[in-house]
Amino acid sequence: MIETPQGPTTKAALPEVRPDVLGHVASAVVHSVINRFSAIVSQAEMLKARRPTPAEAARQADAIIAAALEGSTLARRLAEYARSSTVSAMTSVDLDALITSRLAVRRNDAPDGVALVGDLAARAVFPGDAPRLSIMLDCLIDNAFEALESVGRGGLVTVATRTDPQGWLELDVRDDGPGMAPDVLELALEPFFSTKAEHSGLGLPLARSLWRRHRGAFSIDAPLGRGALVRLTRPLSD
Numbered sequence: 001m002i003e004t005p006q007g008p009t010t011k012a013a014l015p016e017v018r019p020d021v022l023g024h025v026a027s028a029v030v031h032s033v034i035n036r037f038s039a040i041v042s043q044a045e046m047l048k049a050r051r052p053t054p055a056e057a058a059r060q061a062d063a064i065i066a067a068a069l070e071g072s073t074l075a076r077r078l079a080e081y082a083r084s085s086t087v088s089a090m091t092s093v094d095l096d097a098l099i100t101s102r103l104a105v106r107r108n109d110a111p112d113g114v115a116l117v118g119d120l121a122a123r124a125v126f127p128g129d130a131p132r133l134s135i136m137l138d139c140l141i142d143n144a145f146e147a148l149e150s151v152g153r154g155g156l157v158t159v160a161t162r163t164d165p166q167g168w169l170e171l172d173v174r175d176d177g178p179g180m181a182p183d184v185l186e187l188a189l190e191p192f193f194s195t196k197a198e199h200s201g202l203g204l205p206l207a208r209s210l211w212r213r214h215r216g217a218f219s220i221d222a223p224l225g226r227g228a229l230v231r232l233t234r235p236l237s238d
Helices: 021-049 054-083 095-109 130-151 182-187 203-212
Strands: 091-094 114-120 125-128 155-163 168-175 217-221 228-235
Touching: 021 054, 091 095, 091 130, 095 114, 095 125, 095 130, 095 155, 095 168, 114 130, 125 130, 130 155, 130 168, 130 203, 130 228, 203 217, 203 228
Parallel strands: 114 155
Antiparallel strands: 091 125, 155 168, 168 228, 217 228
């Protein structure tokens, strides 16, 4: 699945996000958040009605915490998706430095046996929204972590930057996970589409929306059984 940007002399204007998308996402997220709250209430009622052992109480408390965190994550991502189409104040962003900082944090979240590494050579500085770019990176890293966790064999996630011969910035997030079947790849950027019932399906659409706000294009290459490559590009000069 590839989107190619164009400009007057390089690569094409990117289409705006369809106006009906946010409503669709909001409806789906509300339903999912309600399910999380139902799980929280159910576990709390069990704690109140019974006298569980300390181990049982700890498991139920963990379930409550997990459901609450999932609900808050969904709500935060919906809020960011809504804000991603609005104009924000841009500052000078050193992309390699931003990625280095995020990788240091996200290595703590890697599934067992999964390594998260950087290969940063772009040395690109451009006008951007650093907090939203951080959220975008988190979405892409989460997607790669989830792909590798689904096969349970460890693996490698690489975040790389470079400039191409035409002077365009390239940001790649690559994993050596299971890849995607063609029909799944076709829907991968649809809000709330996921092959895993417990996942929101907002990560990739949100990442694309945030990158588009930075005059960028977004593509996915994920042959079945051969991992996935998410490539983000943008002109270095505005």
